[in-house]
Amino acid sequence: MKKALSLALVVVLVLSLGLTGCAPKAEAPQGGEPAAQPASDVIKIGVFEPMTGANAAGGELEVEGIKLANKLYPEVLGKKVELVIVDNKSDKVEAATAAARLVEKDKVSAIIGSWGSSLSMAAGNIVKDAKVPAVGTSCTNPLVTQGNPFYFRVCFIDPFQGTVMSNYAFNKLGAKKAAIIQEVSNDYAVGLAKFFTDNFKKLTGDENCIVAVANYNTGDQDFTAQLTNIKAQNPDVIFAPGNFTESALLIKQARQLGIKTPFIGGDTWETPEFIEIGQDAVEGSVFSTFFATEKPITTESTKFLDAYRAEFPGKEPAAVTALAYDAYLIIIKAIEAAGTADSVKIQEALLATKDFQGAAGVVNFDENRNAVKSAVLKTVKEGKFTFMDVVEPIK
């Protein structure tokens, strides 16, 4: 009995090995002649997003945007656009394999993704070697596109956001002294804090304008130690880039300690949970983000908003959904401009992109293929995110 079972197991294992081994051979004839691809009647666009794991919620929102865009723009050059969506499990190793699969097995013309800079970076080398352009959705770490001519992105990067917030603190709030509380295990928060510090020092001309820097880790619940320390320094403003749950708790605890200093932060705050957890405490907090539903920036924004509300009644789109929508659209526009589904031609067309009218604003690429676009300032007013101002890009 046992022998039969083990033999059966071995057969299954060998079979599975054989099947995987056969897969490339079966694919080979298709892949062997790239000339045959443009002749086919579909254009494949790969999507690699975290559909499971720690970042699944973010990935889900972005796939929503991509699918919506695909629904509105199902065709380019008279051919159907097929989305190949693969899950990267919020895991770096898996992200690299997923990207390799899109490039080699599915032979996509371009790639969209991913949520999270570290996952995007894992795909960096693969798209570079395969010469397939990738458009990042909400990966804001400057390292993603650096030195990689095939990686683009439709979101602005951390330096810009940090600068925007420090300008706001200095010009609008009249702050001279700032304190920083950063989520140190989050690349995004660390980057924002760094560029906030740099620009704030430049604005105030005072080397000691940052009176306190405190760190916390993802998942922390108690911030009283950091806050007591900051309270003693009496800053004019507290910059607290980080995850929404922790940030909301942080602000709540600060108010309980009697800190009345205004809190400012980054786009991660824009989630319903931020207000749910923070309640009255987060009232008046200001942050920068990508777009505002109240104030459509372009005609595409209106189109996107209408379509989204029709598709998901009773739901407001998240900023990352709009960014993912833009990522799809900018690739479609590039394919149109290139007149072919050839990856290298698409990359050239992307480089030449000028004043792309996206749902989340007008996109131009800088020399590092990062989007240069306006930021939106929002505040929490009566338990709702309210539009405040648009900040134009710094040329």
Added chain:
Amino acid sequence: MKRRNLILTAVFLLLSVIFLVYADNNFDSYIVRILNLCAIYTVLGLSMNLINGFTGLFSLGHAGFMAVGAYATAILTMSIETKQANFFLAPLISPLDKIVLPFLISLIIAGLIAVIVAYGIGAPALRLKGDYLAIATLGFAEIIRVVFTNTQRVTNGALGLKGIPSTTNLWWSFGIALFTVIVMISLINSSYGRAFKAIREDEIAAESMGINLFKHKVLSFMIGAFFAGVGGGLLGSLLGTIDPLMFRFFMTFNILLIIVLGGMGSISGTIISAFVITIATEWLRFLDEPIKLGFLTTPALPGLRMVVFSALLMVVVLFFRHGLMGTRELTWDMIFGFFNRKKPLTKGGTK
């Protein structure tokens, strides 16, 4: 018999080399990447099996050693320009910013650093047994991750590192995997290996036979850490980018899955299961996509393929308590024995 086995082993190795040459020239980068991962997981699985399977120390600190190895290799092999580009928030401390070493030397140094770290954690923690050791080592792996997140001037903190030279290819990964296998086999068959197994079976009995428990436990821990560090270095170089979040408990769990399915205390079991699991994870991707069963079409269910592994793990734990191979090894004698014993039976049946 012995000569036959030797010849068979040689033929097997030769065939493997031929396969690798063929794979290197003909397979696309996707397949090559999966093969690389198979070899790297073999190295990692073997190193963890030495600690958990052969010495019976339930350690969950593997991701920590891998992180140490991956960061050491990355920082030592990256070019000076890449380092400057990476460390744009806070510069890398000297003299690390000036050092660029070849891949092999970096890997060895990475392994040695992991060994030193393993001694530091092993010496106090290995006094613990069973679940307590598991918790202590798990905590250690988390500490490593948090330290790496906060030491921005050495590891670039949460931003991670990018542009690690991608030296890892089939030759490197399979070469090191083969080296690991040889070291493990020789080690297990040596007096040290017997001592490890004795400790696994019964610590008190082993001690009364004159085995220095502390020495052997720490030794096993350190050797395991060395290969974990090397495996981490290979993985970092294959991906070209690393960050502290990569080395969460999930990483340890992946390797634990490999050794539990393959058999705790079996080298061949670990190798088979490392290959099968790595390949199956990719092969089962079709489960995530919408499935067409004739007239029936199910919606896309991301994550379904992971359910297969959970079910497999449950089946193994319930029915095959010892995994695929248990503590046995797949030897030529065993393979022949398997077929030879069957023959008389069928003969008898026909008569």
